[in-house]
Amino acid sequence: MQPDPSHPLEPAPITLCALLLGRTQIGISRASDAALPVLAARSIRESLLTALRQEGHEFTESRFFTWFAGLDTLSEGSPASLRPPKALCQAILTEFRHNPWPPLALAAEALLRAFLAPSDVHLGTEHEDAHTAVQAAHALIAAIDGPEDALPFHAAARLFAAAARSPHFARQMPSLALVRGMAMEQRPTGHAGWALDILAGRYLSPRHGLPAALPLPGLVVLPAGLPDGDDPDVAQEAIAALHGAFSRIDRWLTEAERDGARISAGLHDRRSSGRARELAGYLAGFGPLRGAQIEALIGVSRPGVRVLTTTLSEAGLIETHVSRNAARVHAYLPWEPEAPAPPPAQEKFTPSREAIDDYEASMRAIEDLLKRTAARDDGD
Structure with a gap:
């Protein structure tokens, strides 16, 4: 993609994307x-x-965490044609357990234990269906042929083009169905691009510049038609998508550094700081958890949960509320910047009596001068 000729100093999108990738590389290495x-x-x-x-x-988002904790359904009246949510999330978490980046694999293992969502009520093949989508994504990525490149742009374009030609991931066209004797257009309700997103980091790391095998949710854009990886339109879409993905990682890493430092400072010299720090990291990064989830996540007893949550609460890191199901839910307190200090109050200035007398004398002198000048002009 070429820079806009009307703005000769404006960097090309590929340059901005490369700079973001560099920030990500440095950020991960120094995290x-x-x-x-x-x-x-x-x-x-x-x-x-x-x-x-x-x-x-x-x-x-709040309904998601309630569902993840096993306290409610994810939504009301979802179409039966959708992949069941629990099977979908289990497939993703299971895949992350085998990720080569250790922090992701460890977190997925722990969150699988804390995944208490109600069971999907379907025909029993929903788990196989979700895992089939992941395996199809593995096969598609393995079949992509391309040279090793320190930058991810061409590799991402090849991934997008391969997805557009795949029967598993290509755009689904609307179809016609008979409803009460009438032909009705049915549009596809969703797609399995998520299976490519969760593997995209493994595909781009380390051969194509990504420093860790992070998932890149929302990365894959499905081009129209049947393009190849050298199509300039696909290349532009890949650059734009990578720019968005790297921007999100950069923001998440910045927030993670801030939260990690805040947690470490808040738990300095406190008892149970090791387990409490681990729990605070999950609450800050993933989201709210109830007591039963924490027991499974950290491997502590119910009294142990009380000790940990009390420690975090006293440190000002979490808050606890009772859900409508009477479950105690613990949530990380977001960081709030300190309000700027108000400007110092200005002292009221009161001139002295001597200054007032001098001012009035000056004004009288000016008036006398003006009168004399006016009288001389009249005489002339």
């Missing part, structure tokens, strides 16, 4: 031990949310 688990948990959360929405499920 603190406290930040990486938070980043891994955040990546998992975003991957699950994106996949569920790509499949056509409609829900709020």
Whole structure:
């Protein structure tokens, strides 16, 4: 992609994307031990949310955490044609357990234990269907032929083109169905691009510049038609998609560093700080958890959960509320910047009596001068 000739100093999109990749490489290499688990948990959360929405499920983020905790359904009246949400999330978490980036694999293992969502009520093949989508994504990526390149742009374009030609991932066209004797157009409700997104980091790392095998939720854009990896339109779409993905990682890493430092500072010299720090990382990166989830996640007893959550609460890191199901849910308190200090009050200036007398004398002198000048002009 060429720079806009009307703005000769404007960097090309590929340059901006390369700069973001460089920031990501440096950020991951210099990230603190406290930040990486938070980043891994955040990546998992975003991957699950994106996949569920790509499949056509409609829900709020708070409803997602309530569902993940086993306290409610994900949504009301989802079409039966959608992949069941629990099977979908289990397939993703299972895949992440085998990710080569250790923080992601460890976080996925722990969150699988804390995944208490109600069972999907279907025909029993939903788990196979979700895993089939993941295996199809593995096969598609393995079949992509291309040279090793330190930058990800051409590799991503080849991935997009391969997805557009795949029967598993290509855009689905609307179809006609008879409804009460009338032909009705049925549009596809979702797609399985999430399976490519969760593997995209493994595909781009380390051969194509990505420093860790992070999932890239929302990365894959399906071009129209049957393009190849050298199509300039596909290349532009790949650059734009990578720019968005790297921007998100950069933001997540910045927030993870901030939260990791805050957690470490808040738990400095406190008892049970090791387990409490681990729990705080999951609450900051993934989201709210109830007591039963924490027991499975950290491997502690119910009294142990109380000790850990009390420690975090006293440190000002979490808050606890009771859900409508009477479950105690613990959530990370987001960081809030300190309000700027108010400007110093200005002292009221009161001139002295001497200054007032001098001012009045000056004004009288000016008036006398003006009168004399006016009288002389009249005489002339």
